[in-house]
Amino acid sequence: MLISIYMIAITAEAMSGALAAGRRNMDLFGVAVIAFFTALGGGTVRDILLGNFPVTWTQHPRYIYMTITGGLVTIVIARFMRHLHQLFLVLDALGLAAFTVIGCNVALELGYDTVVVVMAGITTGIFGGIIRDIMCNRTPQVLRHELYASVSLVVAFLYLTLLRQGVNESVTLLAAFSLGLLLRMAAIRWRLSLPVFSYSQARWE
Helix, strand or coil, X not given: CHHHHHHHHHHHHHHHHHHHHHHCCCCXXXXXXXXXXXXXXXXXXXXXXXXXXXXXXXXXXXXXXXXXXXXXXXXXXXXXHXXXXXXXXXXXXXXXXXXXXXXXXXXXXXXXXXXXXXXXXXXXXXXXXXXXXXXXXCCCHHHXXXXXXXXXXXXXXXHHHHHHCCCCHHHHHHHHHHHHHHHXXXXXXXXXXXXXXCCCHHHHC
C-alpha cells in the first residue's frame, strides 16, 4: 500500500512543481527540473544527510520518468487544474504523510535514534516543497502558511509510537495517513497555523 501511495504522491508533487514553474513562466526544461526536484528533493536531502547511498531514485529510474512526465503532462492539462484543486489538496496531504512515513522507515532501518528518525521523516515530507519555492524565488510556503511541517511532525510521532506499541503495520499506516489527512484538511479549511514570529528592530528600540 505504501509504495502505491508513494507513486501517487510523487506524481502529484511533480505536478505541483510544474504549476509553480508555470507561474514563473519557465520553459519546458525548467518545468521538468522543478517537477523532478519537488517530487524527489525531500528523499534526496534525507539520503544525503543520513549517508544512505546510493540515493534512492538513482536505483529506480522509473521515478525519474514518472516525475518528469507528470510535470510535462501538467502543461497540457493546466487549463483544467482549477477543477481538480480539491483533489490535489487531498493527494498532497496523503503525499505528506507517505513521505514522512517513508523517511522514518529509512532512518529506522539505518539504526538512528528517535529524534533523527523524526527529523528524517519531516525532511522527506517537506523539503521537496522548500526546494521548489527556493528555485521559484519564493519564501517556502510550508514554513509560513497553514499547518504543514507540524502535520509531518505529528504523523512521524504517531507512526513511531504505534510501531513501538506493536500495533499491526497496516493499522499503523492507516492511522498515520488518516491523521495526516484530517489535520492538513482542517488546517486548510479553517486556516489553522502556528503563532507567527514577526521581528522588527525598530519595534524593540
